[in-house]
Amino acid sequence: MCWCQARLSAKAVAGQWADETDVRDRLAAVRHHQLFFVGMHHRRSPTPSARRRGGRWGAPRKPPPAPAWRPDPGWRQFPLFEQIPRDYSRLTLADADLAGPWLTWAKYLAHRLAEARGWGRNIRFAVNRGLALVLTGYIEGDVIRHTEIFTPLRALDLPVGHTVTVLKEMGIFEDDSEPSFERWLAARLEGLAPGIRSEAERWTRILRDGGPRSLPRRQGTVWLYLNRVRPALLDWSNSYDHLREVTRDDVLTYIKTLHGHQRHDQLVALRSLFGWAKRNGLIFRNPTSRIKVGQYEYAVLQPLVPEKVDRSVAAATTPATRLILALAAVHAARVAQIASLMLDDVDLGNCRLTIAGRVRPLDDLTLKLLLDWLEHRRSRWPNTANLHLLINNQTANTTGRASNHWISAAMRGQDANLEKLRVDRQLEEARVKGPDPLHLAEVFGLDEKTAMRYADSASRRRGVSGWVGRTRAGRAGAASFHQAGAGQPAPGHRPRPSAGSR
Structure with a gap:
């Protein structure tokens, strides 16, 4: 504002614009400044009549891309060596080839996916920019890998997930990223003796993937089992190098320090580990055999105090959290069941709701909260193609369900959570x-x-x-x-x- 005011003052005095030296001299003599309110000096915007139905401020709507198909390579030279990883960080959007046949086909596929999944204008524009970056110089037979494009796209704030979706549709993408399970497994096995580590890793992978005589377990079960045996394996790693060195007395000495459900859960996991090792010939004798787990005595369930319920109700401040709270507190729905609800599970005409395949009548409270959420969903994501009942900013542009973490986030930390x-x-x-x-x-x-x-x-x-x-x-x-x-x-x-x- 100081420079603008000095120029206007110089123009009013001399009738012409002042140079930087004159402006600097005038600013040096200023000792006080007049405050002003935001919005008093704004440019005059076009009148509402300038808007047209065709586009923004009278601009015509951009036509959709013309139909395109996979380019015909005709002939191509097979590579003499394996493909060298490309460095996409050296490319800029100014160097992109916007007229390439592969980019033309990718834009058409991106348009179809956007129409089917309800991508917004900003996402479509960003996806086209990302495709122009990674498909510049692409030839038939090349493979675009996740590790090569993740960092360059993130540096330009372009959506990696949506761009990968189009590349998968084209059949030229390879996901070589490290799974989260591998990172978690390496962290959980840290600190174990080499022999115990290798055997515990094989057992964990058999639990997850299954074996010749065992079915694969759920990932949550695999996490629980390894987390339960880890304290005992860390203790035995200080004295032993292999599981076959662990004796029955070692197991009895360890479980004497445990009580209640900790003893029950860890002993069950240890029996699974040593039983697998005995069947595969890794140990000579199962040290957990004939050690009774015992019947687990459940505590008497206690009802919630009304004050705790009131605090949870007060914490539900959005239409989504209010509906989630009602589904758990009125219909006793689990978190995974709430996340898996579809729009077809809601029958507003007959006031019925289907949860996990069971039809339940809708009470007045749940019906009101359900209508409020559907109205909020329609106004917030009018173009979404996701058929799940509860969606968020991440899942509105996809067809998958919301995560259990998001469903229970609002009640996490409350005395009366969803469970x-x-x-x-x-x-x-x-x-x-x-x-x-x-x-x-x-x-x-x-x-x-x-x-x-x-x-x-x-x-x-x-x-x-x-x-x-x-x-x-x-x-x-x-x-x-x-x-x-x-x-x-x-x-x-x-x-x-x-x-x-x-």
Whole structure:
């Protein structure tokens, strides 16, 4: 403002623009400055009548790219040596070949993907810039690798994921990035003796990928098993080099320091590790054999205090978090089930909601929160092609579901998180309707053992000395009910939350 004001003053005095020396002399004599409000000196914008339906400020809408197909190479020279990794960091957008046939085909595919997945204008423009950068100088037979383009695209703030999606559609991309599982495994095996490390790594990979006589486990199960055996392996690495040196006394000495669920969980994981090692001939004797794990005694489930629930309700400040809270607290939905809900699972006309294949009636509270979220979703992402009910900024431009981390982020750190709200809802049903495991299994689709645990907790809090589910006949009845398809409601029966539920 000082330079502008000095030039205007010089022009008013002398009738001509002043040079930098004159302006500098005038600024040296200034000792006070007049403050001003933002927006007082703004350029006059075009009138609203200048807008047209065709485009922004009267500009015609850019036509879509013409249909294009994979270029015909005709003939090509096969490489004498293996492909040398390209250095894309040396290329700039000014050096890009905008008329190449491969870029023309890539832009057409990017346009089709954008229409199908609801990419916005900014994403389309950034993807075209990224494609122009990586496809400059491309010839038939070259492979574009993830490690080669990740850093250059990130340096220019271009979307790597969307660009990779187009390159995969073209069939010229190779994902050579290191999986997160490999980084996690290397960090968990750090500090172990070389012999123990190699055997624990083989066991972990067998758990994840499966073997000749074992099915692959879920990744979460693999994480838990290795995390549970790691403290014992670190302790034994100070004295031994291989698992075959670990004795039964070593195992008994270690588990004596553990109590409760820690002893149970770590002993189960150790039995899995040494059992696999014995079957594959890595050890002579299983040191965990004939060490009883014991029956795990679950604690009595306690209901949540109303103050904790109120704090969680106050923490839900967005339409998405309010709906997530209602699905967990009213319908006892798990985090993964909430993230997997589709738009087709919502039947607003009949006021029904399908959670994990079970049809449930919509109460007034959930219906209102659901309508609020759908209105927010329509206004926030009008062009999204994602069919999942709950989406965010990352998944709105894709077709995948939101992560479990995002679903539970709003309630993380609260005394009443989503898992505790779900447990409290099922415990409340057991208190209101009575400690009947068959009813709980039918309403919530629980396993018979889980249903009996909720019924047991409800009966203990009500002062009941026993219930039918704890007898042998009750256990057989629950098992037969589950095997006969008790998860499906009886004809004409509408499972709904109890009258006393929130």
